[in-house]
Amino acid sequence: MATTATPPPAPKVNRIGLPVLDYRGGKTTLCAGCGHNAISERIIDSLYEMGIQPERVMKLSGIGCSSKSPAYFLSRAHSFNSVHGRMPSVATGALLANKTMMGLGVSGDGDTASIGMGQFVHLMRRNLPMIYIIEDNGVYGLTKGQFSATADLGSKLKTGVINDLPAIDTCALAIQLGATFVGRSFSGDKKQLSAMLKAAIAHKGTVMLDVISPCVTFNDHEGSTKSYKYMQEHEEAIAEVGFVPHFEDISVDYDAGSTFDVRMHDGSHLRLHKLHENYNPTDRVQAVKALMEAHEKGEVLTGVFYIDPEKPTFTELLNMVDDPLATLPQERTRPSKQVLDEIMNRLK
Amino acid sequence: MRQSFAIGIGGAAGQGVATPGDIFAKIFSRRGLHLNAYNAYQSIIRGGHTFLTIRTGPEKVTNMGDRIDLLIPLNQDTMDRHLSLLSAGGACIYNADTIKPGTPAEGVQLCPLPVSKLADISKNKVAQNTLAMGAALSMMGVGFQALESVLAEQFRKKEQAVIDENVNLARTGYDYATQNFQAFPHPLPMTDNRYAVLSGNAALAMGGAAAGVKFYCAYPMSPSTGVLHWMAEHARKANIMVRQVEDEIGVINMAIGAAHAGVRAMCATSGGGFALMSEGLGLSAMAEIPVVVIDCMRAGPSTGVPTKTEQGDLWQMLGAAFGDYPRVIAAPLDIGDCFTLIPEIFNIAERFQCPGIVLCDLLLSEGRLSVEPQALDFNPPIDRGEMITSANGNGHGEYKRYLITESGVSPRAVPGLPGYTHTVSSDEHAEDGVLISDEYTNTVKRRAMMEKRMRKVQGIEASAPPPELQGPADADVTLIGWGSTQGVIEEAREQLAEQGIKANQLQIRWLVPLHGDAIVGILKGSRRTIIVENNFSGQFARYLRSETSFLADGHIRKYDGEPFMPHHIAEAVKEQLAGETTLSIPAHEVMV
Numbered sequence: 043m044a045t046t047a048t049p050p051p052a053p054k055v056n057r058i059g060l061p062v063l064d065y066r067g068g069k070t071t072l073c074a075g076c077g078h079n080a081i082s083e084r085i086i087d088s089l090y091e092m093g094i095q096p097e098r099v100m101k102l103s104g105i106g107c108s109s110k111s112p113a114y115f116l117s118r119a120h121s122f123n124s125v126h127g128r129m130p131s132v133a134t135g136a137l138l139a140n141k142t143m144m145g146l147g148v149s150g151d152g153d154t155a156s157i158g159m160g161q162f163v164h165l166m167r168r169n170l171p172m173i174y175i176i177e178d179n180g181v182y183g184l185t186k187g188q189f190s191a192t193a194d195l196g197s198k199l200k201t202g203v204i205n206d207l208p209a210i211d212t213c214a215l216a217i218q219l220g221a222t223f224v225g226r227s228f229s230g231d232k233k234q235l236s237a238m239l240k241a242a243i244a245h246k247g248t249v250m251l252d253v254i255s256p257c258v259t260f261n262d263h264e265g266s267t268k269s270y271k272y273m274q275e276h277e278e279a280i281a282e283v284g285f286v287p288h289f290e291d292i293s294v295d296y297d298a299g300s301t302f303d304v305r306m307h308d309g310s311h312l313r314l315h316k317l318h319e320n321y322n323p324t325d326r327v328q329a330v331k332a333l334m335e336a337h338e339k340g341e342v343l344t345g346v347f348y349i350d351p352e353k354p355t356f357t358e359l360l361n362m363v364d365d366p367l368a369t370l371p372q373e374r375t376r377p378s379k380q381v382l383d384e385i386m387n388r389l390k
Numbered sequence: 391m392r393q394s395f396a397i398g399i400g401g402a403a404g405q406g407v408a409t410p411g412d413i414f415a416k417i418f419s420r421r422g423l424h425l426n427a428y429n430a431y432q433s434i435i436r437g438g439h440t441f442l443t444i445r446t447g448p449e450k451v452t453n454m455g456d457r458i459d460l461l462i463p464l465n466q467d468t469m470d471r472h473l474s475l476l477s478a479g480g481a482c483i484y485n486a487d488t489i490k491p492g493t494p495a496e497g498v499q500l501c502p503l504p505v506s507k508l509a510d511i512s513k514n515k516v517a518q519n520t521l522a523m524g525a526a527l528s529m530m531g532v533g534f535q536a537l538e539s540v541l542a543e544q545f546r547k548k549e550q551a552v553i554d555e556n557v558n559l560a561r562t563g564y565d566y567a568t569q570n571f572q573a574f575p576h577p578l579p580m581t582d583n584r585y586a587v588l589s590g591n592a593a594l595a596m597g598g599a600a601a602g603v604k605f606y607c608a609y610p611m612s613p614s615t616g617v618l619h620w621m622a623e624h625a626r627k628a629n630i631m632v633r634q635v636e637d638e639i640g641v642i643n644m645a646i647g648a649a650h651a652g653v654r655a656m657c658a659t660s661g662g663g664f665a666l667m668s669e670g671l672g673l674s675a676m677a678e679i680p681v682v683v684i685d686c687m688r689a690g691p692s693t694g695v696p697t698k699t700e701q702g703d704l705w706q707m708l709g710a711a712f713g714d715y716p717r718v719i720a721a722p723l724d725i726g727d728c729f730t731l732i733p734e735i736f737n738i739a740e741r742f743q744c745p746g747i748v749l750c751d752l753l754l755s756e757g758r759l760s761v762e763p764q765a766l767d768f769n770p771p772i773d774r775g776e777m778i779t780s781a782n783g784n785g786h787g788e789y790k791r792y793l794i795t796e797s798g799v800s801p802r803a804v805p806g807l808p809g810y811t812h813t814v815s816s817d818e819h820a821e822d823g824v825l826i827s828d829e830y831t832n833t834v835k836r837r838a839m840m841e842k843r844m845r846k847v848q849g850i851e852a853s854a855p856p857p858e859l860q861g862p863a864d865a866d867v868t869l870i871g872w873g874s875t876q877g878v879i880e881e882a883r884e885q886l887a888e889q890g891i892k893a894n895q896l897q898i899r900w901l902v903p904l905h906g907d908a909i910v911g912i913l914k915g916s917r918r919t920i921i922v923e924n925n926f927s928g929q930f931a932r933y934l935r936s937e938t939s940f941l942a943d944g945h946i947r948k949y950d951g952e953p954f955m956p957h958h959i960a961e962a963v964k965e966q967l968a969g970e971t972t973l974s975i976p977a978h979e980v981m982v
Contacts, residue, residue, distance in 0.1 A: 071828045097808050105816070113813070113824065120805035121813040122650060123825070124643065125673050131640040135647025135655065136805070138631055139605055143651070143806055161643075164636040360631070367604040367631060368652030368804060369779070372772060375602035375654070377628040382768050385596065385624065389586035390419065390763075 057093035057289060065090040067115040077229030077255030078108055078177045082115040084232065085146075085175075088239035089116060092287060100136060100143040104129040104158060107184055107257075108150030108177035119146075127158025130165035133172055134356075140368040141357045144243075145172030152182050155191040155210045162212075166219035168356040169247040173239075174221075176212055176250075177229075179257035180268040187260030192252075198265030212252045214333045217326050217348045222247035224329070225283075225346040228273050229255040237283040238346060244287065244310040247355045254342065273342060280321055280332060280345035281314035306351050314346060323349050392884070394447035395578060396455050397526065398472055400982075401464030404436040406516045409544065410462070410523050411442045415587055416540045417532060418446040419760055422581030426451040426877075427758040430952065430982035433612070433696040439467060441982045448579045451760070452724060452877025456957045459574070460529070462522045463489060471980055473498075481571070483525050485518040501525065501571045508562050513555075520556050524563025531577025534564050585760035590728045590750060591616025591658075593761075594684055597732030598656045599628050600768045603682075605648035605655040607633040607641050609663060612696045613752040614686035617658040638663035642670030645681045649674075650814060652779075652804035654736055658684035661703045662693065664710070671745050672711030677814045678743040678792070678800065678843070682736055687751040689951050698951030699752035701873060701924040704901065704933060707747050716742060716798075716846045718854070719902040721749040721873030725759035726766075727899070733770040738853050741775035742846040743802060749901065751924070753953045754874045778803040778810055790821040794838055798845030847903075854900040856908035861894030867963055868916035870942065872898035872930050875922055875954060882959035893963065898930070906938040913940060920944040920966060922959055944972040952978045 053061040065086045070079050089099070096118035103109035105126035112121050120143075124132040129147050137145045154162045154176050165174065180193035189197070189205045192212065197205045216224045223245045227235040235253065242249040254273055256262045262269040267276075281302065288309035302323055304312040314323055322328055329348040336343035363370075377385070397414060401407050411427060418425045425446040432438035443454045461482040463469040469482070469489050476482060478497025486502030494500060503525060509517035527537050538557050545553045588596070595617045598606060606625075608618040618634065625632040631648070635641045638659050645655040659667065664685045674681050687703045689695035707719050718738050722728045731748060739746030778801055791812035793800040800821075803810035813823030818836055826832045826839075859868070861883060871879045876897045883893040896912055898904075913919055919942040921931045926949040934940050944966040948954055954976070962974030 068824070097811055098806065100805055110825075110828075118811055120811050121823070122647075122677075123813065123815040123817060124646075124677075125669060125816050128639065128643040128670070128673075131635065131643035132647035132650070134633075134640075135605065135607070135644035135649070136651040137647075138633070138644075139648040139651035139653045139655075140804075140806055160636060161640055164640065362631070363629060366651075366806075368648075369806075370604065372602065372774075374629075375604055375772075376768060377599050377624075381624075381627045384627070386586060386763060386766070389588050389592075390584060 056090050058095060060090070062086065062090045064096060064118055065116055067117045068113045070114040072107055072110065073259050075258040076107070077179065077257070078111045079114065080229040081175065081177055081235070081253055081255060082111050084235045084239055086115045088236055088243060092240055092243045093289070094144065094243065098142070098144055100145050102129050102133045102136070102145060102147040104149050104153035106150040106153050106182070108148055109153055111177065112148050127153050127156070127161060129153070130158065130161035134165065134168065134170055137170055137172060138357065138360070138367070140366040141362065142366050145170070147172055147174045149174065149176050151176060151178045151180060151190040151192040155212055163215070163219055166216045166221045166248060166250065169220055169222055169353060170356045171246055171248070173242045173249040173251070176252045177255045178212070178252050178268070179255050179261055180266070181257050181261040183257050183260055194267040197267045200260060200263055211333055211337070213250065213347055214330050216250035217329050221250040222350040222353045223249040223346070224348045226252045226254070226342070226344045228277055228344060229253055230270060230273065231277070231344065234279065234283050234344065237285040240287060241283070241285045241306065241310070241312040241346070244306040244308050245351065246307040247350070247353055276340060276342050278336060278341040278343050280318050280343050280347065281316050281323070283346055284313035284315065286311040286313065304349055304351060312346065312349065323347065392447060392449050392881070393579070394445050394451055394455060395530070396443060396445040396458045397460045397462065398441060398443050398458040398475070399462045399464065400439065400441035400468030400472060402436070402467070403431065403434055403438050403440050405464045406519050407440045407442050407464065410519050411444060413523060413537070413540050413544060414444050415758065417527070417536050418444070419585050419587045420536065421532070421578060422583040423448060423579065424451045424585060424760045425587065425758070426453060428454040428753065428953070429756060431697050439471070439982065441468065441472065446578070448581055453881060453956065454953070456955050460526055462526065464519065466490065471982070475980060479575070481529060481574070483522045499572055501567065503563065503566065508566060509559055514559065517559055520559040521563030521566070524560035525567035525571065528564045528567040529571055529573045531573060534561060537564070584763065586763045586766060587758055587760050588725065589616055589756060589758050590725045590754035591686070591756065592620045593725050593728035594658065594732060594748070594750065594755070595620035596766065597729040599624070599630065600729070600770055601733035601736040602654050602772050603630060603656045604653035605631045605645065606657065607635050607644045608657050608659065609635055609638050609641050611660045611663045613688055613755045614658040614660050614684065616755060617684065638666035639670065642667040642681065642683065643673070646670060646674055646677070646679050649679045649681050650677070650805065654740070656682045656684070658686060660686050660688050661690045661706060664703065664706060668710040672713060672715070673816050674745040675711065675715035675717065675843070676816050676818070678802070679814070680739040680743050680746065682732065682739055682746040682748065684748040684750055686755040687749065689949070695951045697752070699924065699953050700949060700951070701751055702926070702929065702949070703749065704929040707749060708902070708933065714840070715843060716744045716850055717902055718742070718744065718746040718850055719749060720900050721898070722754060723873065723876040723897060723899055725754055725757060726761040728754055729766055733772070737771065737773040738850060741773055741853065742799060742850050743775065744846060749873060751874050775799065776801040778807065781808045781810070791823045792819060792821045792839065792842070794821055794842050796845070797849055798842045799849065851903040851905070854903050856905035857896055857898050857900070859894055859896055859912050862892050863894070863915070865892040865894040865917065867891070867893045867918045867920060867967060868896060868913065869893055869920050869922055869959070869963070870896045870898070871922045872901065875924065878954045878956055879922055879959060881956040882963070885956055885960040886963060891963065891967065904937055906934070909934065910938050910940050918943045918967070920946060920963060922946045922954070924953065925949050944974070946974045946976070948976055950978050952982065
């Protein structure tokens with residue numbers, strides 16, 4: 043009996059011809075159920091869907107559970123696991139030296155809001171073209187569960203310790219400091235987080251995403267404000283986030299009265315279906331006000347709070363040579379003869 | 391004795407000490423003379439005491455010397471503090487309207503200028519400075535034309551009336567002195583040589599440009615800020631990315647990020663800023679990303695004495711960051727060497743993918759020296775070591791960033807190259823960069839990686855030369871110094887020779903690698919050894935002992951903020967040879 047072998051179905055590929063497998067990373071060593079793993083999944087999906095060339099990505103992180111996670115996605119990219127709280131400056135140096143790389147930073151709440159606060163603040167000021175994700179669980183996991191500076195006042199640890207200091211709102215801070223795409227999401231909110239990450243990839247300046255990501259071991263219980271339960275009960279989306287990438291030429295009708303459409307620099311559209319009245323994501327003052335009001339009410343506001351797709355980025359402002367400094371041929375690394383003569387003449 | 395002439399100009403900060411200093415320096419260098427300038431100043435914007443010493447002569451002038459030939463006090467305070475430094479043959483030019491001279495030593499010529507009679511002081515507040523400059527040059531036997539052209543250059547950005555006014559004032563001072571004061575017996579010599587005059591900080595920055603540095607960042611800190619200023623001023627022309635960063639923690643990590651991406655990255659600071667950089671230095675070592683950090687030492691600890699010099703940071707450099715790792719530390723010997731050393735240390739740091747530390751100090755950083763223009767070679771060899779800069783197909787996973795090799799050096803790929811994607815980690819890692827302390831710690835891999843990194847030490851040792859003995863082999867005493875004391879020790883040896891004491895010198899430039907065996911080999915042949923250093927505890931003496939068990943016979947140390955003068959060392963050597971002591975701490979004779 044003659045049989046014809048059916049060829050195995052070709053794996054599904056994205057617009058640059060890569061299967062999703064090429065966007066995956068090593069096996070996670072984080073706890074089962076850790077919100078960080080869900081974020082890694084969303085990063086994989088969004089990079090795949092946006093058709094990003096993995097080798098052009100520079101993953102950057104500090105130290106902590108969050109900062110381990112770049113090992114669990116995009117193995118085909120370059121990765122720099124730096125020192126606790128120092129990723130912002132490492133990223134700045136690396137991206138200034140090679141502005142053609144896409145910077146994807148993953149930090150945690152300790153890494154950002156405590157030991158790295160000085161660096162974080164100055165990174166936001168620069169509007170460096172990169173995505174900065176805080177995997178925010180309000181707790182230090184690797185050192186066995188101490189409060190971080192994003193833990194809410196009155197929040198309780200498993201051991202019964204109550205947090206006696208108010209939380210730092212990294213989103214309000216980022217908006218005030220000059221980041222041009224600021225949002226908050228929840229690791230369990232697959233749809234919202236994916237849309238926000240894709241929009242983040244399309245954005246040209248600094249994207250700051252604070253993603254609440256419950257720590258199942260130390261901070262996922264009654265009394266914690268960073269638990270799955272608390273988030274399910276208190277998450278209040280400011281708008282439904284939709285994203286249409288530039289390569290999907292879909293015209294979508296939308297109700298101008300209830301939807302805010304932001305045309306991104308690369309031609310994509312970020313579409314925010316308003317849930318809060320009068321919400322305008324291009325108004326910094328309103329964005330900060332909305333965040334402050336939500337705190338008063340004990341709500342965790344999520345969504346894209348602020349976006350400015352046009353503000354020049356750090357690398358644009360610096361008026362750099364077209365070629366990345368890092369790959370200049372050796373003969374172009376030294377000042378020209380004319381410049382040297384000028385320098386020497388002034389010494390005489 | 392070397393023929394030299396020293397001018398001291400002093401006043402309060404803001405009184406305009408710097409401008410006459412610049413003008414004298416230009417005139418001297420255009421006469422083909424060598425010069426050395428040292429400015430003693432305080433941490434204050436206006437007021438306080440600033441005292442600039444410019445020493446010039448036809449032969450190399452390596453330090454500020456022992457005496458002043460001409461004093462120009464711009465205020466009473468300077469007159470009171472410094473008049474006693476003048477000895478017979480010296481002169482003091484001052485504003486007779488505002489300054490009382492006091493009693494000088496015998497043979498010192500007082501030269502009062504009736505400033506309000508010679509100039510309209512309501513119009514020009516620094517008239518006394520310009521008059522004094524003119525007077526000084528007349529007494530030194532320098533033609534007026536030299537001053538006129540430098541003044542025109544100095545004020546080139548101002549309108550012609552300003553230039554004319556200053557030239558006329560200088561001419562008035564010049565003529566007044568010709569008629570009323572006695573000229574110095576020997577007019578200032580002239581040669582056909584032409585030197586470049588630059589500060590140590592400018593030399594460090596220019597050395598960076600010559601080394602192909604494309605990224606420089608810093609946080610302002612005296613006395614290293616001059617490097618940042620040079621870089622910022624030349625950033626656009628020289629195509630160097632220059633950033634002022636929020637703190638030194640940011641500085642070193644930004645430099646590491648840039649170096650990781652593939653450029654040569656450099657930064658400079660002083661001891662306090664370096665303390666913040668320790669953590670990043672460890673990252674450079676662990677991630678095997680070469681960076682060059684310049685430490686311009688000032689007197690410590692803590693904020694210390696921000697405007698005064700010291701060689702007190704050696705042990706901080708030796709112990710910076712925890713754990714064992716290869717590093718390179720070198721101390722430039724003079725301002726010209728500040729330039730030369732940078733490309734050299736970059737080559738070693740890059741070949742061995744480790745941090746390189748330049749241990750400079752305020753004396754060199756802020757001092758100025760005449761240097762042979764040929765010594766500033768902007769085309770020194772660039773050796774970036776085993777570096778992969780072109781793509782290798784599109785493969786993934788084969789490249790091992792931390793490949794275990796015999797030399798300990800793993801070929802370094804620039805991020806962004808297809809085929810060479812990799813992970814860099816501050817955690818201990820396996821050959822592929824993946825950390826090894828996650829689920830369990832792999833002791834075999836940890837040991838192998840530690841040994842790989844430390845194998846680089848042998849290569850580093852071989853890449854820097856051991857020090858060499860200078861001076862007569864059959865000397866009565868060997869003076870051992872490191873870094874910036876090269877010139878002053880050399881002159882002290884000349885003074886000793888005139889008094890019949892033969893001294894030779896071992897000056898250390900490479901601190902790591904030290905070449906301990908070579909040093910001990912040299913010192914074995916010495917009759918007597920004395921270590922000279924600008925700190926309290928004898929940091930180099932202790933380091934040499936810890937590495938080689940070598941004990942010097944004596945020590946000369948100074949930690950009052952001011953640099954050594956040649957006679958400090960010469961006199962200390964004499965008292966030690968006479969058996970009076972084994973530890974001399976010369977006193978600085980004047981409060982500056």
